[in-house]
Amino acid sequence: MKRIYLDNAATTAMDPVVLDAMMPYLTEQFGNPSSIYFYGRKSRLAIENARKSVAKSLQVTPGEIFFTSGGTESDNMAIYSAVHDLGCRVIITSPIEHHAVLHAAERQVKDGFAQLKLVKVLPDGHIDLLHLEQLLKETDAKCLVTLMHANNEIGNLLDLHAVAGLCLTHGAIFHSDTVQTVGHYKLDLSHPGIHFATGAGHKFHGPKGIGILYISKEVQVRPMIEGGGQERNMRAGTENLYGVVGFAKALELAETRMEQDQQTIQELKSYLIARLRERGDVVFNGDVEGKSLYTVLNASFPRTAETEMLLMNLDLRGICVSGGSACSSGADLGSHVIRALGSHTDRVPVRFSFCRHNTKEELDQLLEALKACC
Template identity: 45%
Template sequence: MQKVYLDNAATTQVRDEVITKMQDALGSFYGNPSSTHSFGRSAKTAIEKARKTIAKYLNAHPSEIIFTSGGTEADNMILRCAVRDLSVKTIITSKIEHHAVLHTAEELEKEYGISLEFVDLDTFGNPDLNHLKVLLAENDSKKLVSLMHVNNELGNIIDIDKICKLCKDANALFHSDTVQSVGHFNWDLGETPIDFLTAAAHKFHGPKGIGFAFIRRNSGLKPLIVGGAQERGFRAGTEPFHNIVGLEESFIAAYDNLNEEKEYVTRLKKCFIERIKNEIPEVEFNGLSGDLDQSTYTLVNVRLPFDAQKSLMLLFHLDLKGIACSKGSACQSGSSKGSHVLSEILTDEELAKPSLRFSFSKYNTKEELDYTIGVLKEFSES
């Protein structure tokens, strides 16, 4: 049976050079980075080198990069600390954000009594910037806007620069969950005046359990996790040195090969769109995922013309054929509920049809896509 992995928006295959780097780190640099002896100093030096590397590629200052366990922790940390430390009284977000943002904002509403506002969405799932402007002007409360750069289910890309300007004009803070875009798109944080963003290594062929938060200097945020002086006093806990060097290696590889790999993966997405439209003409694309200019090149979300009974067996059938994809984000795969993202933009009739997210990487091939669409075509005719 052929094995095809098309769930790269959930997590990616780790690059061979990253595995080698992490193995070397585990074997050679076992000192605690907080120790003052040579073993500890060697590990600490490598951590700071990784921080400087990431900052250089993003055009940020090293002190603005804080290593975390991943995007979820980073999102939680930024939103919670903004409310606790910066007197944020209103969070403005959308109903199709990742649950790391949505659930955190909901908890903050309960715990601190903040106001939680949702920006309107158009039929494709893009935030209405005119409505955002209205929300920003509603009162004089300190506000934080949290909108993800690339939606993890639809692939829609928001206009970061326009939102930054709206927030700056309103003296509001701007946070973006950029887990689906860091490592896949260039960033210049010297030119883009965003206050906070988050990233996770396993989305760009690095290890799981490591990511970082970008927190602009002099933000006023204080530590969420205390108990040690690690991460310049901002996040206590012994640093996972092997994961940090793995993050650095995958980050370097992602950006040094970005143009070449982006061009290759874009061709794969274009091929997938053309083939599935040809083989299953009734297919629809959710959000803007079928638009090569307005969505990320790494994923497509399709709605298939199958009835409810047939839909029940679709993912099971694909799995039996060795094909891995997703009906939504991996973070909610254990839930019996459908996608909260699709529920916001599709009608009940459209929701009754199965939607699948196929996401691509440098490790995929055209032959794998041909096989996948062949399996879908065969299933549609059975």
């Protein structure tokens, strides 16, 4: 059975060009980047070239890019640093953030280091910026605002610059989880007011287990992981050399294909919206035709005996989709994001997420399968 993969917000297939770029660093160029002899120097050069390339793409300086193990570590590090090094005593976030943010913030609250304030989410899934402003105005203590650029479940896009502006006005630190937008949009992280941003290689056809944390030169923080002096003393541990090289190559590739990919993937999304609408029983979650990530579409189906098992039945037909974030796919734990939106909670949500490898024919097969399943 030829499988149809429509869960690209969970992870993407690595591009063979990326693998080719990584291979030498898995084989003959194996030196520890901290070693001073030839092999070490070659590895160090590869890492610093990758850092330069990533920094250029995100319009920041190489000294502001730190390689980590992925989005989760970067989110944790940003939140930890803001509380422990920058004196943030209040964390303002939303109920629809990724658990890498929500659980890291809750940990700081549970341990007594910070207080949590949740910004309201509008029915269309956008963050209520007026409420954010009100929270910032009424809070005397130093705030960390952590809001994601694109929601991984419903695709809604945040106005990064507007939030950065509010944070600047109120002297707040701003972290944005940009895991779903790095490699998908041209980002300018040097925009005033953005202090931390995160990325993960596997979301744009790069390798898993490698990510970045952008830390603006405006803020000085200490490492969360102690040990060696890697990553300019910010993140100890022998570097994931081939991962770093793969991350940079995947980002470079994404940039060269960005316009073309955005157009073809948006066409797929629009096609699926139109065809699902024809069914008459589907409602969409989020601002699907407005400020929305072109790679994600979240639709809810009526809850029936058949749709209770929808994800599994689609899998039996070779179609890979999820109910929400990767951690809730398979087991039907329900989505905290859909719950927070408060509408269509009696329905079965399905997240379809696309990449450049998907085709209209695959979507036609999906639609046929959906017809058979519900």
